[in-house]
Amino acid sequence: MGMFDYKDYSSSESVELLETSYRLATYANINGFLGIEQSGAIVQSIADTLLSPGLYPNTVNSSLPSGWRELTPAELSLPDSALDATGHYIIESPLLGSVPTGEQAKLLGEYDAQGKLTRVAISYTGTNSMVDVPDYLQLNSGEMAPKLEPLLNALKAFTLKNGLTAEDVIVTGYSLGGGIANLTAEYRETLSGGFFKNANFIGIESPLIYDDASVILNYGYENDVVHRAAGSSDSILTALTEANLGLVNPDKNYSSSIDNTVLFDDMYASALWSLPFSFSLLNIPVSWYAHIDGVFTDAYARIADNPFYNLMEKDSATVVANLSALTRGNTWVGDKSASTSSHYGAPSFIIGSKYDDLLQGGSSNDYIYGGDGDDKIRTGTGTDHVDGGNGNNELQLAGTASDWTVYRLSDGSVFMDAKDKSNFVEADHIQNISFENDLLSQYNPYAVGNGALIDRRYSPIFWYMNKNIAYQSSIEGSNANDNLTGRIVFGQTGHDRLMATSNPSLLHGGEGNDTLLGYLANDRLYGGEGKDVLVGGKGNDYLNGGVDQDFYQFARGDGQDHIAESSGSDTLAFSNNVNANQLWFTKTGNHLLISVIGSTDQVVIDDWYSNSNFQVETIQSSDGKTLSSNKIDALVNAMSAFSPPAAGQTSLPTSYQTALNPTIAANWV
Structure with a gap:
């Protein structure tokens, strides 16, 4: 079991497919942005220079996954004119025809160490200029589907020529590109003679949802206004009438989409998120923040890498830390009450970054993972399982030390049992413990020792006042x-x-x-x-x-x-x-x-x-x-x-x- 489980693939195979598809989708989106041929290299240079030292919580990687490369027109038996000036394959718009920076796609192949083709992909490009906007008007109603066939036919012929089948094909895209991937999934039995019926369809931050979980997996963040915005309606007019007042995303749940994952970024943490119409499609600086952030984040990979991944389901309430250095040191990341959330107070998975995070549980049974960095983790009530990950991590509990009974097992895990039965915590990879009502412990926390919690509150001057807390016996x-x-x-x-x-x-x-x-x-x-x-x-x-x-x-x-x-x-x-x-x-x-x-x-x-x-x-x-x-x-x-x-x-x-x-x-x- 895992959040990204798809078809009959194993959990690890599903993770690899999702991570690869995400990289392919964002690659097509970044490269050629606004018609700039070298936009991908420019983005990577800026990220390497300004963001990687810690300002941004992610490792930005705008390149293709290992083993993948772009397929040339000659390899696909297409004329050179099939490519535009930015290196994208051209898709004719049903409204505007063939226009620069209009509908586009990347056709890609994966090769093994011996140079043998192992998989192919079509990654539809998202909105990378204003020319794309009119095509949203016909996205739901399907007029664009026949316009996809020239590229799909070329990909089909190339796939068969190399001894592969539809099961070796990935169809993906980000934003509008994800919507076109959903459109391809919907018309898979008629496009290109039905060849792509059994292809792998992965939509990323898609506005359009083809709601068949046996066919497609749609990944996105619930605080991204574009994700599921057009839903599964049969026309854009119907989708607009289903939106809440002010074109606020109705935040519907679908069987084929991941609906309860939060990208906890600076905007989500700010007071602006609580204002009326914060989740309106028209409120671009606020509601689109996670959509833009989603192009560069590695949050999806951190979800898959956390030790609790196999306990997660598609719609598990999941909160992923994505704060910049400007807010990371003073903002607690947790499942907060928000207009975009239907799961506040429910059991949650809370996942940190590679930096020093503040992570906070809620009122239910939570799983909290710190990741890298020196993290501070605060539990709430209920039954919690905490894993600090790497670094020098601190667990902060309610009350004072006298309110808890402590057990430590031979593998180093610590169990903290509140005497009023309000909280029961299993903690792994935690080096320090402090208490909310004991300020001294917050300055000098107890250390998790082999035989007791070692009191350092009064060290070094009044060390004789320290009182260690012995672990209680257990089987x-x-x-x-x-x-x-x-x-x-x-x-x-x-x-x-x-x-x-x-x-x-x-x-x-x-x-x-x-x-x-x-x-x-x-x-x-x-x-x-x-x-x-x-x-x-x-x-x-x-x-x-x-x-x-x-x-x-x-x-x-x-x-x-x-x-x-x-x-x-x-x-x-x-x-x-x-x-x-x-x-x-x-x-x-x-x-x-x-x-x-x-x-x-x-x-x-x-x-x-x-x-x-x-x-x-x-x-x-x-x-x-x-x-x-x-x-x-x-x-x-x-x-x-x-x-x-x-x-x-x-x-x-x-x-x-x-x-x-x-x-x-x-x-x-």
């Missing part, structure tokens, strides 16, 4: 599949079975498909990463499955449990003769309360109504029936007209059955 698993028992147990990697032996217990599965079994009262079970089974048992337990598909089991007599979910397709199964018609559903605040009638047994699914990420997708009863998450509200609404049955009454009263049985039967299957 620790290995890389194998372990069977572990104890009160505090960390499974680590492998498919482990963890069993609590006393109260209150803390079990953490870590990586792998783990089974966690609580004891008699008030246990906390954290699945971590993997397909986990969590059984709280007797008492009032807290169950957090983590990422992936988790299975929660609750039996009659198990008490009052809380479930905190964050992602994946999860299941809550009731056992020990808890039938579908014995479950009572209530909305309480943002939470969903499921009670076993006639008893005090209940399960609260925290923040159910805040975001779909927090929902459990399937509920099973002892009598073999299943309830989907999208059916819950029907039961909640029907039952809200009644009070729950009295204690000791294990079946619905006759009057309740008359009113509720049709709804129960219609939704439990």
Whole structure:
């Protein structure tokens, strides 16, 4: 699993395809910009001179990926006149015809070390002059599609001549070029005799979306006003009417596009982003900032390189640091509330740059990666996994040291457990720890030592006032599949079975498909990463499955449990003769309360109504029936007209059955 997964390619193959396509798309956009033949070299020279020392957070690379080169007209059996003065192949506009700096493309080939052609690509050029603007008027309606055939036919013949197939072809483009890539995907079965039906289609920051995830992957940033601006409408007029007042991008989600990735740049961090119409297509200095930034950023590569990549899905809330040196030192990067975001407060992936970043988690289960540089990482509430990456990194926590219990495992990872249960943090590659309510620790943070957190707050003058914080004892698993028992147990990697032996217990599965079994009262079970089974048992337990598909089991007599979910397709199964018609559903605040009638047994699914990420997708009863998450509200609404049955009454009263049985039967299957 990974954000860039495409077709039946492996995760690593999909990453390579996305990264290559991105480079090909931006190459076509930069070179020949405004009709300047050497614009690519000029851009690279400016970047190397002014930006690389740290002003800009990315490594700018305007060249082609290794092994790729431009294909000549002679190789493609085209006349020299097929190229314009900037070295682009000409595409006739349905409105303007063949005009300088009009519609263009680069035709490219990849060669191995022996000089053998391995892949080919067509990279449609984005808007690189005002001449391109009129073609947006017919982008959605498809008049441009037939104009693509001359180049596509030449590429088809070249591909077949070299013993390749459509599966060896990449169709890509940036901005308007991405829109034309989507157009090619839509008409793939008719263009060039359907040869490109099985080509690889990757749109980058595309305004037009062909919404078939089995055909095309559209990558872009949600704070880029151009990304998805024209949507999947069949005409530009329809797309304009679907826009919000002031031509504000409606920020729709599509199955073929990446919709929840934020490029956290200087503009996104500024107060201007909060003003009305900040996301209007007409507000070029503000709303187009990420679109221009997207040409030069390597944020997509940093997403793929982060250690949590395989936990990410296409629409995982993802925030990538892209601040300049002007704001990097005083701006916290995190998932902030914004008009362009529908995922504030949801579980997020937050990714730093190669410089010294300030990274901040939110109120849910977050994954935070510092990357290179000396980073400061601040968690919020919920269950967080932090990896500082390279450098000398600091973890900053709420409260003071006395508010936390600390564990350190043999691999150097540190677990910080808030005593008020508000935050549970797994931290890797963290050298220092400070606390928000302890200013001395922020000036001289605790060092992560082998046997304790080493107090340096009063060093060097009042060193005798320092008080180290000892690590608490725990049971620790290995890389194998372990069977572990104890009160505090960390499974680590492998498919482990963890069993609590006393109260209150803390079990953490870590990586792998783990089974966690609580004891008699008030246990906390954290699945971590993997397909986990969590059984709280007797008492009032807290169950957090983590990422992936988790299975929660609750039996009659198990008490009052809380479930905190964050992602994946999860299941809550009731056992020990808890039938579908014995479950009572209530909305309480943002939470969903499921009670076993006639008893005090209940399960609260925290923040159910805040975001779909927090929902459990399937509920099973002892009598073999299943309830989907999208059916819950029907039961909640029907039952809200009644009070729950009295204690000791294990079946619905006759009057309740008359009113509720049709709804129960219609939704439990």
